[in-house]
Amino acid sequence: MTPVRKYTLTSWEGRPAVPERSYIAVPCHCLTMRQASRQVTQLYDQHFAPTRLRVTQYSVLRVLGRNEPLSMQGLADLMVMDRTTLSRALRPLERDGLVSVAQGRDARTRLLSLTQAGHDLLDELAPIWSRAQAEFETRFGSDETRDLRGMLSRVVSQIA
Secondary structure (H helix, E strand, C coil): CCCCCCCCCCCEEEECCCCCCCCCCCHHHHHHHHHHCCCHHHHHHHHCCCCCCCCCHHHHHHHHHHCCCCCHHHHHHHHHHCCCHHHHHHHHHCCCCCCCCCCEECCCEEEEEEEEHHHHHHHHHHHHHHHHHHHHHHHHHHHHHHHHHHHHHHHHHHHC
C-alpha cells in the first residue's frame, strides 16, 4: 500500500515539513501582512495591558476623537473596518461611557462622539501609545519604519 501524501505549505512529502522559524514563511503577500499585523498588535497590546483597552479600541478612540462626530459608516470607512467588527469594538467603549451615540439626520444614522471621559482617557493613554511606537521604531529603525508606514499607506489608499 502506498503511503498517503500530505500537502504542506512548503512541500509535497509523506510527512509535514518543519518550518525553520516559528511561523510559516510563504510567498503570499496577504498572509505575510496578516502575520505582521498580528505581531504588531501583540506588541502594542503588551503596552496597553495595564489599561482596560486593547490597541484596536484605542485606535477607534483616536480616530473618532480627531474626526468627531462621525456616523458608524464614516468611522468604519476611516478605519477600513467592516461595520460588524467596528460594532464589537465600540460596544465596550459605549458601555464604559467613553463614546456617546446620538441620532443622526434620519432614523437609520447614528452619530458617534467621544464623551469627556473618552477624551480624558485618550489623553492618559497617549504616552503608552508613544512607548509602543518607540519600541517598534527601536526594533526596526526610524527610516525603515517611516518607509514601511508610507508603503502600507499606499496599499490602503490604492486598494480601498
